[in-house]
Amino acid sequence: MSLAITLHILAATIWVGGMFFAWMILRPVAVDLLEPPQRLTLWYHAFQRFFPWVWAAVIVLLVTGLWMLFGVFGGMGGAGLHVHLMLVSGLAMMALFLHIWFAPYPRLGKAIAAENWSAGGKQLGQIRRLIGINLILGLATVAVASAGRYL
Structure with missing residues (x-):
């Protein structure tokens, strides 16, 4: 079970940490220093590198989360409220990411190609708004995961 917990935490850290860096650090610098053509191109290429990591995180989080849910708690009935909240918020985050992946992200690439x-x-x-929502959900999920069983 320690492998599942470790992989779960690493995947969440990569995903939420990446969103935090993008939102709080890269975005303001890009706005200050780059004109729209360079800024949009930077973001598209940054997403090209980050989104495969998000896909990996989504898969690892689903597999390890279900592994722990059924292996440790014996299913939803044995899990505490914090586990239910993590599952719901994680699924919401995944749904938002899938929307980004299949809708505005490809349209961003087409717009850049067409200048x-x-x-x-x-x-x-x-994309920025949806990542902002996901960041809030991700930070709340980390808080629930960290302190939930102690409440």
Whole structure:
């Protein structure tokens, strides 16, 4: 079980930490230093590198979460409220990521290829908002995961 917990925590750290870095550090610097064509291109290429890690994190979180849910708690009936909250928030985060992956992210790539910076900015804005929501959910999930069983 220690392997499952370790992999689960590492996957969550990579995903939530990446969103925190993007939102709190990279975004303000990119806005201050880059014009829209360079900024949009930077973000698209950053997402190209980050999103495979998110896919890996999603898979690891699902597998290890279910492994622990059924291996440790014997199913949902044996799990505490904090486990239920982690599952719900994790599934919501995954759904938001899937939406980003299949909708605004490809549209951002098409807008950049067409040098349609206005359309690209609109898609990046949507991605930014959804990542912001996911970041809030992710931080709340980390708090629940860390302290939930002690409440």
